[in-house]
Amino acid sequence: MNILGISCYYHDAAACLIRDGEVVAAVQEERFTRRKNTSEFPINAINCCIQEGGITFAGIDYVGFYEKPFLKFSRVIIEHLRAYPFSLRNFLQAVPYWLQDRLVLPLILEKEIGFKGKCFFIKHHLSHAAGSFLVSPFDEAAILTGDAVGEWATMTYGRGQGRDIQIRREIRYPHSLGLLYTAVTTYLGFAAHEGEGTVMALAGCGKPRYLDRFKEIVKVSADGSYRIDERFFGFNHGDRMYSRRFLRMFGSDRMPETPIDERHCDIAASLQKFVEETLLTITRHLHDETKLDKLCLGGGLFLNCVANSKILEQGLFKEVFIQPAAGDSGGALGAAACVFRAGLCR
Numbered sequence: 453m454n455i456l457g458i459s460c461y462y463h464d465a466a467a468c469l470i471r472d473g474e475v476v477a478a479v480q481e482e483r484f485t486r487r488k489n490t491s492e493f494p495i496n497a498i499n500c501c502i503q504e505g506g507i508t509f510a511g512i513d514y515v516g517f518y519e520k521p522f523l524k525f526s527r528v529i530i531e532h533l534r535a536y537p538f539s540l541r542n543f544l545q546a547v548p549y550w551l552q553d554r555l556v557l558p559l560i561l562e563k564e565i566g567f568k569g570k571c572f573f574i575k576h577h578l579s580h581a582a583g584s585f586l587v588s589p590f591d592e593a594a595i596l597t598g599d600a601v602g603e604w605a606t607m608t609y610g611r612g613q614g615r616d617i618q619i620r621r622e623i624r625y626p627h628s629l630g631l632l633y634t635a636v637t638t639y640l641g642f643a644a645h646e647g648e649g650t651v652m653a654l655a656g657c658g659k660p661r662y663l664d665r666f667k668e669i670v671k672v673s674a675d676g677s678y679r680i681d682e683r684f685f686g687f688n689h690g691d692r693m694y695s696r697r698f699l700r701m702f703g704s705d706r707m708p709e710t711p712i713d714e715r716h717c718d719i720a721a722s723l724q725k726f727v728e729e730t731l732l733t734i735t736r737h738l739h740d741e742t743k744l745d746k747l748c749l750g751g752g753l754f755l756n757c758v759a760n761s762k763i764l765e766q767g768l769f770k771e772v773f774i775q776p777a778a779g780d781s782g783g784a785l786g787a788a789a790c791v792f793r794a795g796l797c798r
């Protein structure tokens with residue numbers, strides 16, 4: 453039984469082949485096209501996977517896709533309506549892409565690889581959860597996923613046992629630590645979905661002098677849930693992800709390729725510290741709830757290796773498994789694993 457997992461059309465396009473529950477190959481499209489974080493349909497990655505598996509396109513039994521496009525599109529429409537008229541230009545630019553690729557994926561699969569079989573659409577954060585827990589060495593573990601946003605979820609808490617994954621709770625858009633991190637990344641003059649690692653490194657050069665300001669705009673509860681004051685952001689406005697109110701609070705934004713000063717380093721350090729403290733609150737709550745000593749992490753938020761180390765140092769979870777491709781490329785693996793695990797293909 454050959455199951456092809458695919459992630460694409462947002463960023464980090466990738467493919468994965470699972471045969472009878474074993475990972476045969478998993479690879480990101482950017483390795484072939486040399487276009488970093490490319491979102492394109494991962495035809496080269498798929499070709500690589502089937503070659504590694506010694507099969508042809510005809511040998512693919514099922515496809516697992518790393519999100520539910522119609523559910524995600526419904527969120528996109530609602531968020532654009534909420535942000536109207538600021539979001540109009542963004543929305544009109546985005547719609548053609550939805551209509552020509554992600555909403556018609558079965559047609560794309562038939563056109564690109566001649567696949568006419570069953571394609572399963574797996575919820576985005578379930579793909580992240582499965583991509584971590586099901587390939588971890590644990591039989592039972594708490595699971596935490598976090599990223600910018602999937603369909604609606606931006607973070608999920610759950611547990612896994614054997615082949616079973618239960619998502620117990622989710623935090624929804626626009627309340628997102630991932631989007632917060634990306635918004636501040638762009639404020640500091642770095643590219644979204646690319647410069648976050650630079651900001652994490654920059655944090656090491658500064659002091660968290662602005663920590664209280666982040667605590668003012670993102671309220672974190674004792675159970676780790678959090679709410680972002682949307683007045684400081686405009687995640688869907690197209691031109692920039694932060695508002696004038698944010699600029700009044702933190703000062704002018706840094707233009708790309710201009711000098712980095714102490715204030716920029718301190719804002720990065722404050723953001724990093726805030727995210728670390730919030731994740732420690734969340735994992736403390738998750739540990740209290742599950743009473744488990746193993747933890748699986750997935751989703752782009754956990755590409756933040758500094759925050760991950762703090763979770764490990766916290767010591768509540770004796771063992772922590774982090775999906776190496778924690779971002780959306782790992783979603784291809786998670787989607788395929790989920791199709792196999794759930795017995796969807798039987």
Ligand SMILES: [Fe+2]
Nearest residue numbers: 599751752780
């Ligand atoms: Fe994701």
